[in-house]
Structure formats: C-alpha cells, structure tokens
Amino acid sequence: MYGLSWFCAEQHLSTGAQELLLHVELSEREAKKFADSKLGTECYSIWYLFTRGKGLDQDHMMIRTPTTLGLMHPQATSPQDMKNISQHIFDQLVHYLKYASSAYTPVCPRPNGSTLITHFSDPVAGIVEGFVARDASRKELVLALRGSASFADILLDTQVQLVPLVSPGVSVPHGVRVHAGFLTAWNSVSVQVLAILAEQLLLHEDIQTIVTSGHSMGGSLATLSAVSTKQRFPQCRVMSYSYGAPRTGNKAFAEFFNESLGEDVFRVVHTYDGVPTMISQSLGYHHHGIEYWHNSEPATVKNVVKCDAHGEDPNCSLSIPSSGVNDAHLTVGTRLLEHIHLLNLLKYFGIVATTPFCL
Template sequence: MDQIIMSANDGGAPTPISPDTFEELTHYFKYASSAYSPVCLRPNGNTLVLQFGSQVTDIQGFIARDDHRRELIVALRGSASVADALLDASVILVPFLTPGVKLPPKARVHAGFLAAWDSVAVQITTALATQRQLHPGHRLVTVGHSLGGALATLAAVSLLQIFPVSPVMDQTRTYSYGAPRAGNQVFAEYVNAEFGARAFRVVHTNDGVPTIIPTSLGYHHHGVEYWQHLDPPSPSTTVRCAAGGEDPFCSASIPSGGVNPAHATYLGITVPTPFCL
C-alpha cells in the first residue's frame, strides 16, 4: 500500500501512483460499476451476501464477501433515476443524524445524500452484523461511483463507528469514483483524520461531477484524491494529490462542466459494465 507523502500544506506537485495502487483502484471500481446492475450474483467473482434497496429513495447496491482478501464490500449505485436526481439536488448542509453515529458538532453533510444513506443503512448494518459474527477477520470496504461514491463515504463513516475494529481485522476503507463533495470542511477534516490513506477518492480527467457542488456553498472534499489527469489510464497518468482534499494542482483546478463523458468511464471501464460472474 502506498503511504501518503504529501500533506494539505505541502504545496508540491502531485506524484504518480504505483502499479499496485492502480491495480487496487481498478479492482474496487469493478464493484462500483457492478452496483448499477439490478442483479449481481457474483460481484467481482465473489459471494453475494445481500442485494439491498429502497423504494422511497431508489438507492440500491449489494454487499459482497471476498474470502481471499478477507473483506466485506458494500457497493452503492450512482444516480440512475428521477428520485436519485432529486436527492442530488438537495444541497442543504445538515448535521449527520444516523443512529449509532456521532460526529463533531459542526460537521455538516449533504441533506439528500444523508437521506439516501439512511434509507438503506439498517439493511446494510443488519447484514454486516451477521457477517462479522461469521467472518470476524474480514475488514469492511465501501465503494461507489457518482452519487454512490458520496454514499460510500457516509457509509464508511457510519460503519467505522458502528463496528469497532477487532485485533485481527484491518480498519474500514472507502473508495469513491467521480463523487461530488459530500459535506463541509469540518466533515472533510473528520474523514481525513479517521481514514487518512484508507480513503481513496478517484477523479477521471475533467469529470465535472466531483466539483459540481461548489465550495462557495460551504462544501469541501476529503482526501486523498487520485486524479487520472490524462488518457489512457495508467499508473503514470494517475497522480496522488495532497491529503487535504482540495489540491489546486488536481481536479479542483478545472471548472466543473457538469455530467460529461469523463464521468461515464473510469480506469478504462465504462459505467455500468457489470462484473457479476
């Protein structure tokens, strides 16, 4: 695993990632892309634990178990309906109110994203509680693309508090791809402090979704951003940015163009390609 070699105040140029990190980012994107599939019987070739969803918010996804890597992976789908669009548009910043979770008093998150997470949180945590009893050494991983990436961050924050890490388990990790800003600076700093190098936020070239919710509304990205700044995707065209989340040398340097072609492809994989066999 690569370690963070820059801080938010380093001011240096972003550095290319290793082939191992590139392979890791690609591996977890396959789960994020598969979350768009209505049914995914073998997520990334692994065991399907639960296919979850909410009729109210139209959020869906699955929990997979990888016994080789000893992981329980929660994959959340990105926007795919009118209901999802309405959630995306609910940009008011609100306190993080989820049972069993307590954040710093001034931490605020996107109201629509929080409503989406809360609509499936009980299904997910109930299934994970059972799986953790059966597989106590498996770490928790959350993944998602677009809206799903923002939800993956909220999920990771929740699961980290709800499920304490045992001595034989690696701590929770989270991987987001093309995700919009999910909360304010206090929330971002909390994520950075709790996850550090275990939070991976990937942006493809000029994808406009990660910056579609502007900082002028009080929002702030968490780190660590991995920016594929050129095509085709490779370790040499993907850089690790400053740990603070709003590196001026990375994707934040490009004004948002909204949903564009770059948002539909990550690491050479077109969304929603299923990896379900």
Template sequence: MEAETGTSSPTFAEREHAALAIKVPDGVPEVAPEKYEELVHYFKYASSCYILLCPRPCGNTLVTTFSNAMTDIQGFVARDKHRKEVIVAVRGSASLVDVILDAQALLVPLVSPGIKATSGARVHAGFLAAWDSVAVQVLAAVHLEKKLHPDFSIVTTGHSLGGSIALLAALSLKGSFPLTEVRTYSYGSPRTGNREFSKFVNDSFGPSAHRVVHGNDGVPTMIPSALGYHHHGVEYWQHSTPASHSTTVQCDPSGEDPKCSISVPSRGVNVAHTNYFGILVSTPFCL
C-alpha cells in the same frame, strides 16, 4: 462502399484522449502500480451496482442486495474470502428520484447510525437521507457477516451519488465496528459535506479514504465550495488517457489540492463521468 478520403474520423478513445490531455504541474507524484490496480479493482464493484442483480460480484460471493423504493437507492453486500473483506457497493444516480436527492444541497447535521460526528460537521441533506434509507439493511447484513468472519475487513465503494453514500456508509460502519479496518473508495463523487465534515473523515480514515476523479469529470465540483462544501482527501486523479498508473497522480490529503482536478473548470455530467480507468460505468463484473 465508403469512399477513400485519405483520413479517418477520430475514434471515441482518440477524442477522449484529446479532451483529457491535461498537463499536471510538477511535484504531483504518480501512484504506484499496486495502488492503481487497487483503485481499478474496487471500481469494478461500483460499476456492477448499476445492474439489477450481480450474482458473483468480481467473482466473489453475493451476500445480499439492499434497496429502498422511496429513495431509489440500491446496492449489494459481497464477501471476498481471498482478500478477507466484506464489500458494500452502492449504485450512483440512475433515475429522476436520484436527481432530486442530488439537488437537496442544504447542509444538515450528521446524524446517522453508528456515527459520532465532531461538532460542526454538516453533510448534504439528500445524500444523508439516501444513506439513512438503507442503513439498517446494510448494517444488519454486515453485522451477520462479521459474526461469521470476525477477522474480515470492511470496504465501501460507489460511483457518483453512490460514492457519497459509500462514504457515509463507511463512517457508520467504522463507528459500529471500531476494531475493524474500514476503507472507502469513491469515483466521480460530488462534495459531500463541509470543511468540518472533511476533517472528520480525514481524521477517521486518513489514507484509507480514497477519492478518485477522472480527467475533467464535472460532478466532483458540481456542488461548489462557495456553498460551504469541502472535499475530503486523498484524491487520486486520472488526468489523461490511456488509463494507467503513469497517468494517475496522488494529490495532497487536504481534499482540495489546487494542482489536481479542481484546477479544471467544472463541466457537470460529461463523458469523463461515464467511464473510469477505461471502463464504461454500468459494466458488470459479475461472473
């Protein structure tokens, strides 16, 4: 039997809350409850990618899985008949191979299926190699789905490395299906390309490109802007806990809002990177 001391050790949630008690400057608006629920919804797909097989992603139809043994990239394509969407979800880093891809930070020209990038757009060499390794599989699956469901929109989503790949996937899919609405959601993803690339993304998607950061998650700033990298917008920052629309703000569309997550020093891969909206990354939503 434990001795009574009159005090108790703080729980994990309490320690996290203390660590994420970040004061947000005035003038940064809270997200609407509907937008908050939307961000949580697509994170559940990104989280579900971390298991080998998700038979019913978020209760919807699994169309196919995709993977590449050389790059260790995996994910799935799902169909939501209620929202009329085809969803492409990509897993984040989960192996040494993924870490090696993360480290290939040379900026290279953006050449990939379906993408007609603006002059000067450069992206992370490892992230581009990762997307290109599965691009044919993903595009073929979505082409078939669009033939069967021409009125469905397309969504891409991913956490960490998966978020950067999901962004590149969205650009390929938008180029391949120019008349279809395409939206993309990333969670805790690093900077993916340079300023010209960021402008290309913002011009292509506007508010349909969602980039979510949790508290002091250091991965989004792990690749420094000093190397020529620049985030795309719009950033949604869950600055403190408990997770809710009132603790999540919508930053300006520049991608590098000084009032938001870049105001917090980078700590690399930390506790904040391993959970979003109070959901532990790799939690499956597959029934």
C-alpha cells in the same frame, strides 16, 4: 409528439431546482432547441426526458451541459508537485471500481468474482440500491452503492442544503454537516446494511476489512457509509473508494473524515469529470481527501497521481473548470442517464461505470 419534463439547475447548483415543467407538448427537435436556449443563460445544466402520456416513465433522458454542447471542453492540466502511485494502488483502484460499476446491475450473482451476500434497497422509494459481497481470499466484506440512475435520483442529488450529520450510531464533532439528500438516502438503508455486515462478521471471524465503494452519487453514499461502518465496527479496517463523487459535506466533515480513515480513502477523479466540482465550495462544501486524479489518457499507472491529503488540491481536478455531468463522468445507457452525441466516450480506467462484473 412527446411530453417533455425538464429540470434546470443554476450554475454550481447554487439554489438547487429552478424549474420543473411537466408534459409540455413539443417535438423532440423543439424540445432540444428549447432546453439548449436556456443553457448558459438561465441554467448551468439541463436534465430533460421525453415521456409518452402523463407518467414519468422515461423513454429517453438527456443531460445537456456546456461540454456536451461544445461550449466548453476543458483539458486536463499537467500535474505539478504531485505524487506518482504504485502499480499496486492502481490495481486496487481498478479492482474496487468493478464493484461500484456492478452496483448499477439489478442482479449480480458474483460481484467482481466474489460471493454475493445480498442485494439491498431502501424499503420505501427504492432509490438507494446496492449489495454486500464477501471476498474470502482478501478476508474482506465489500459494500457497493449504486450511483444516480433515475429522475428521482437527480432530484435527490439537488437537495444541496448542508445539514448536521445525524445517523444511527454515529457520533461526530460539532459543526459537521453534509449534503441533505445524500444523508437522507444513506439513512434509508443504514440500519439494514449495518445489520447485514454485523451478521457476516459473526459468521466469518477471519474478516479483517470492510470496503465501501460507489460511483457518482454512490461515491458520496460510500463515504457516508464508511463513517457509519468505522464507528460501528472499530475492530475492522474500513476503506472507502469513490469514483466521480460530488462534494459530500463541509470542511468540518472533510477534516473529520480524513482523520477517521486517514490513508484508507481513495477518492478517484477522471480527467475533467465535472461532477466532483459541480456542488460549489461557495455553498460551504469541501472535498475530503485523498484524491487520486487520473489526469490523462490512457488509463495507466503513470497517468494517475495522488493529490494533497486535505482534499482541495489546486493542482489536481480542482484546476479544471467545472462542467457538471459530462462525458468524462460516465456514460450510462438505455434507461439510465444518456449523454447524447458524444462519439468518444471516456471512462473510469477504461471501464464504462455501469459495466457489470458479475461472473
């Protein structure tokens, strides 16, 4: 017998957490049946984990969505009136994914072959983790932020209230609002991270570029960190790469972000990944640009298109019905979130988004 902790989110996370029941004594089979009975009726998606004893130490965590149960398996549509990308851009998308992927690894001595400056985490809960690396050949610093990797992260993800963007050293126009949970997470490490970057810029005067990168929740944190970094270090070019990131703020934020970074934003979505559209526009959210949609397999330059710069392109991933966390978003293993019974796991550019590139 297991203790079952389960978490139910209404369709599109419209009201966040609906129920959190702890330590219900059920067998694994009974637990699956119970959770699946809720799906599609009361819950849009189910997160549940099995524990032994009364702690929340996870022995086994699962995510159930309409896709994982075979209730919905959307297919990517053919792109229309979208721009093809160059091989150079494609290579860059893959290159910075390796940093985002490596951020899931607690110890990464040479992230993507670069020089590790330091790992960091928030000093209280340790929910936010990442690293700063330096690539001397590219004359750049890379700030990589880890995506969701625990039950606590999931609870953070569901804090979907839009709140004013208030962060140390950041000034934004009136009306700019962002995801409360993501802002809290970034603010927990922002002072620490900006100090690390400032020190590196003093030590290495040849640095010209700062790149932020992250997958899933880490992608939204990379977006917020790019805002802070752009304002703190105006002398540097700031580039932001996100992979499978949910909507981060409202339309005013999207417009502000687009104007601040312009063409230096690369928001990547893999085929029918449901996470980028899981937080609904009906809640006041709006994607920033520029989406790069990997619309079909295999992972080649001809299967990636550049979408409309404003962020909500109806011909790109927005054309796919949202199915939440699904096999196209990522598959994370062992003690992380596991997508169960998926035989052919899809990946970002053929890379499972927790693969370490650390040598």
